[in-house]
Each structure stands twice: as C-alpha cells, then as structure tokens.
Amino acid sequence: MAGKLLVESVAMSHMTERPHRTTSAGFSLSELLVYLSVLGAMATVALPTAWTYLPAAAASGGAREIRAILSQARMVAITTRQNICVQAAAGGFQLLQGTCAGVPWVGPDTNASGVIALSNDVSVSGPAPVFTAFGTASTSGTVTVYHGASNSLTVTVQPSGQVTIP
Numbered sequence: 001m002a003g004k005l006l007v008e009s010v011a012m013s014h015m016t017e018r019p020h021r022t023t024s025a026g027f028s029l030s031e032l033l034v035y036l037s038v039l040g041a042m043a044t045v046a047l048p049t050a051w052t053y054l055p056a057a058a059a060s061g062g063a064r065e066i067r068a069i070l071s072q073a074r075m076v077a078i079t080t081r082q083n084i085c086v087q088a089a090a091g092g093f094q095l096l097q098g099t100c101a102g103v104p105w106v107g108p109d110t111n112a113s114g115v116i117a118l119s120n121d122v123s124v125s126g127p128a129p130v131f132t133a134f135g136t137a138s139t140s141g142t143v144t145v146y147h148g149a150s151n152s153l154t155v156t157v158q159p160s161g162q163v164t165i166p
Contacts, residue, residue: 058120059122061120062121069116070129070155073086073131074135083099083131085099092116092118093116095107099130124144126144129157137157137161140156142155
C-alpha cells in the first residue's frame with residue numbers, strides 16, 4: 001500500500017495545473033467601431049477615384065486594341081502585297097482587300113466573315129484607313145475611340161503608315 005501511495009504522489013507531482021484565462025479572445029466593440037470608421041473613410045476617398053478611372057481605362061484599352069488592329073492591317077498589306085482597307089463592321093473591324101468595297105481578309109484573329117472582334121465596349125468614328133503594299137497609308141487620318149459620353153481618345157494613322165495614340 002505504501003508503494004501505491006508513492007506512485008500516486010509521483011504521478012501527481014508531474015501533473016501541472018494550467019491557469020485559467022481571464023481575458024476573452026476576439027475584438028472589443030470599440031476596436032471594431034474604429035476599424036469600421038477607418039474603412040469607411042478609405043472607401044470615401046477610393047470610390048470616386050475608381051468611378052472616374054474605370055471608364056477612362058476602358059477607353060484607353062479600346063484605343064490600344066484599335067491601334068493593334070490598324071498595325072495588323074498594315075502588316076497584312078505588306079505580306080499580301082495589296083491594299084488593305086480597315087473598315088468598322090458589326091462587332092468589330094474588317095480588313096478589306098484591294099479597296100474599301102473589297103473581299104474581307106480572313107486570318108488568325110478573324111471569324112469566318114473576316115470580322116476582328118473588339119473586346120472593349122467602345123465605339124469609333126473617323127475615316128477608314130487604307131494601307132498600301134509598301135506599308136504606307138494612302139488614306140491617313142484620325143480614328144476617335146469613345147467609351148461613354150465623356151471619355152474619348154484618338155488613334156492617328158500617319159501617311160508613313162505609323163499608328164500612334166497621341
């Protein structure tokens with residue numbers, strides 16, 4: 001019996017009691033209110049900026065996309081050794097061979113009817129540029145890209161065939 005008592009006292013000495021926590025986990029109500037007020041102040045500053053940035057970014061993206069289409073038309077004119085007219089069509093642009101009344105060019109970026117689709121929701125106005133077999137523009141000018149009522153950019157086709165967004 002004495003041996004059993006000794007084993008129990010040794011076993012009890014290895015057990016340590018953990019102190020009970022008196023604090024609770026989580027955030028207090030005042031900390032949450034401070035967090036929400038800071039978040040509200042940041043949203044007040046950020047949202048008007050975002051609402052003006054997004055349409056301007058869409059117009060800029062549309063202008064870059066149209067510049068890429070015009071540059072592609074120039075390359076097609078050089079490689080096929082014929083004039084290429086870039087004309088707006090339903091859903092995008094067509095590269096017309098020979099003249100602006102010619103047959104649509106069908107290639108890797110077009111659908112079956114020769115339309116290169118625009119991914120940005122933009123509208124365009126301006127003359128249809130025509131690129132010659134040498135890469136110059138026989139009909140140069142400015143294409144204006146619109147997104148909404150107040151956002152517009154211009155894409156310029158130089159007589160040399162260079163396509164820029166000023």
